Amino acid sequence: MKDCAIRVLLPALSLAAAGTLCCGGAEAAFGIAVIPQPTHVEMREGAFTLQANTTIVTDATNDATAQLLATWLEPATGWRLRVVRGDKATDNSIHLSLDPQAAYLDDEGYSLEVTRQQVTIRAHGAAGTFYGAQTLRQLLPAAIFAATRQSGVAWEVPAVRIEDAPRFRWRGMHLDVSRHFMPKAFVLKFIDLLALHKLNRFHWHLTDDQGWRIEIRKYPKLTQVGAWRKETRIGHEGHKRGFDGVPHGGFYTQQEIREVVEYARQRFVTIVPEIEMPGHAQAAIAAYPELGNTGQRLEAWTQFGVSRNIFNPSERTIRFLQDVLAEVLELFPGEFIHVGGDEALKDQWKASAAAQARIRELNLNDEHALQSYFMRRMDEFLRARGRRLSGWDGILEGGLPPGATVMAWRGAEGGIAAARAGHDVVMAPTSHTYFDYYQSEEPGEPLAIGGFLPLEKVYAFEPVPAELTPEEAKHILGAQGQIWTEYITGPGHVEYMAFPRLLALSEVVWSANERKDLAGFLERVASHEPRLRNLRVNFKPLRRESPQAK
Numbered sequence: 366m367k368d369c370a371i372r373v374l375l376p377a378l379s380l381a382a383a384g385t386l387c388c389g390g391a392e393a394a395f396g397i398a399v400i401p402q403p404t405h406v407e408m409r410e411g412a413f414t415l416q417a418n419t420t421i422v423t424d425a426t427n428d429a430t431a432q433l434l435a436t437w438l439e440p441a442t443g444w445r446l447r448v449v450r451g452d453k454a455t456d457n458s459i460h461l462s463l464d465p466q467a468a469y470l471d472d473e474g475y476s477l478e479v480t481r482q483q484v485t486i487r488a489h490g491a492a493g494t495f496y497g498a499q500t501l502r503q504l505l506p507a508a509i510f511a512a513t514r515q516s517g518v519a520w521e522v523p524a525v526r527i528e529d530a531p532r533f534r535w536r537g538m539h540l541d542v543s544r545h546f547m548p549k550a551f552v553l554k555f556i557d558l559l560a561l562h563k564l565n566r567f568h569w570h571l572t573d574d575q576g577w578r579i580e581i582r583k584y585p586k587l588t589q590v591g592a593w594r595k596e597t598r599i600g601h602e603g604h605k606r607g608f609d610g611v612p613h614g615g616f617y618t619q620q621e622i623r624e625v626v627e628y629a630r631q632r633f634v635t636i637v638p639e640i641e642m643p644g645h646a647q648a649a650i651a652a653y654p655e656l657g658n659t660g661q662r663l664e665a666w667t668q669f670g671v672s673r674n675i676f677n678p679s680e681r682t683i684r685f686l687q688d689v690l691a692e693v694l695e696l697f698p699g700e701f702i703h704v705g706g707d708e709a710l711k712d713q714w715k716a717s718a719a720a721q722a723r724i725r726e727l728n729l730n731d732e733h734a735l736q737s738y739f740m741r742r743m744d745e746f747l748r749a750r751g752r753r754l755s756g757w758d759g760i761l762e763g764g765l766p767p768g769a770t771v772m773a774w775r776g777a778e779g780g781i782a783a784a785r786a787g788h789d790v791v792m793a794p795t796s797h798t799y800f801d802y803y804q805s806e807e808p809g810e811p812l813a814i815g816g817f818l819p820l821e822k823v824y825a826f827e828p829v830p831a832e833l834t835p836e837e838a839k840h841i842l843g844a845q846g847q848i849w850t851e852y853i854t855g856p857g858h859v860e861y862m863a864f865p866r867l868l869a870l871s872e873v874v875w876s877a878n879e880r881k882d883l884a885g886f887l888e889r890v891a892s893h894e895p896r897l898r899n900l901r902v903n904f905k906p907l908r909r910e911s912p913q914a915k
Contacts (some may be wrong), residue, residue, distance in 0.1 A: 383725050398892030399503045400868050401875035403529040411481045413522035419528045420458045422451045426578045427461040430495045443514040459484040460495050474530025492633045507895035524559045536874040543573035544850040546615035551856035562871035563760030568637045574647035574666035591648035592616040594665040598602035635699040643676040644709030658713035669851040670710045678723050687746050699855030705756035737763030776828045784840040792844040798827035801849045812852045823869040846870045857903040864904035
């Protein structure tokens with residue numbers, strides 16, 4: 366039997382029976398179906414019962430989490446639990462506190478102890494306390510996630526001691542809102558779902574050929590023109606099904622973005638905004654034709670795939686994009702700013718006299734070196750302002766800017782090369798993290814971009830390539846899942862493609878690799894499904910049902 370850190374301490378069980386519960390299904394067998402799987406779980410006798418007079422005791426640092434916990438517990442119970450400041454847990458209380466001496470925990474780790482009298486969550490940092498509170502929610506009956514008062518439920522938390530900390534510090538999900546715009550209310554819900562599953566990065570893909578979704582006050586045409594397309598192709602590019610004839614668009618005002626950023630901050634989710642360059646730029650060029658290479662007037666693209674219209678490499682364009690980034694920096698306080706860098710077809714640069722003159726002026730070898738120069742200018746701009754540039758592994762072409770972090774999506778090779786060169790890496794390969802791929806070969810699945818990525822393959826993902834030495838492996842920050850929305854048209858459809866695969870990813874990036882157990886994970890997913898139903902998440906059930914794409 367595989368060794369594991371779960372100990373089940375129940376006197377009525379024989380040693381043999383306890384052994385069968387040590388791995389995989391132990392938590393599920395006793396109502397402990399936590400996703401992602403905690404590092405160490407020790408079952409005990411009894412349970413804590415949440416009541417109307419239960420008090421949440423907190424210190425100043427954890428007050429925001431305590432208030433959130435009270436907010437989360439109120440709809441289903443009908444009780445608004447009192448939050449008080451203090452340093453001592455009392456009977457019938459939930460106690461949140463920092464423990465600076467907890468050397469066994471990092472800033473995101475926590476310990477959670479449940480007795481008949483109280484629940485105690487301790488952490489080295491505020492993020493850890495927050496994650497302990499998320500685990501507490503999953504220890505309660507699934508009805509706690511309902512949006513309306515539930516009657517006849519015993520709000521019991523099984524007695525347990527949990528010690529837990531994440532494997533990786535980058536645990537992310539990406540969402541493309543350029544191909545199909547997603548309303549702010551859904552973005553907030555998506556962030557809540559990330560936080561519930563202890564994901565801490567939201568990569569917000571805000572610009573592309575088909576739509577520019579972020580208000581830039583210095584350049585209003587980016588949203589006046591670039592945020593709207595007249596119609597959208599129906600079906601895959603090779604099919605002659607035409608277009609839907611329906612205008613599509615939308616964008617987020619700067620005030621809305623500030624609200625989303627603050628919402629995420631309270632949930633310990635850092636937003637990584639993406640402003641694509643030099644490719645995937647047709648919507649911006651439609652707004653400001655002087656940014657292009659041909660002088661042709663364009664519209665926001667109605668096709669999918671890779672447009673050949675990319676930003677020209679002039680000093681004027683670089684200043685324009687740095688102006689855009691300056692406003693982005695005012696909105697997003699996180700360390701990383703993503704600048705795309707992928708699929709920048711160089712045909713127009715090769716044909717452009719101005720681009721060729723720029724190559725000669727800068728004494729560069731070719732168009733790939735010109736893109737590297739382009740990215741280096743952005744890297745310098747961001748580093749001068751205390752930020753770090755991130756880009757898809759296309760930024761490897763022509764050489765990486767000194768401080769760049771690479772998102773490796775075309776397999777492990779780009780991540781390996783970047784890590785060996787001393788660059789930080791986020792693993793995001795199509796093989797295991799592209800949730801716009803089909804998750805089932807069953808008939809009736811909603812149209813997807815192609816590919817096949819079942820839940821089991823996501824769960825099998827190992828973000829650290831075996832080819833790396835231990836020193837090189839330190840550059841693997843973690844991993845993230847991708848949701849590109851060419852063929853994902855609305856919030857319910859996003860949820861259907863994300864769940865339950867997001868659950869598998871959360872375990873890949875949080876839980877220890879040696880503790881992976883597919884059978885046990887699937888048991889916990891089955892127990893988790895009622896929570897998702899109560900949260901009104903449009904997930905794909907483990908048991909076959911008709912798919913819903915809303």
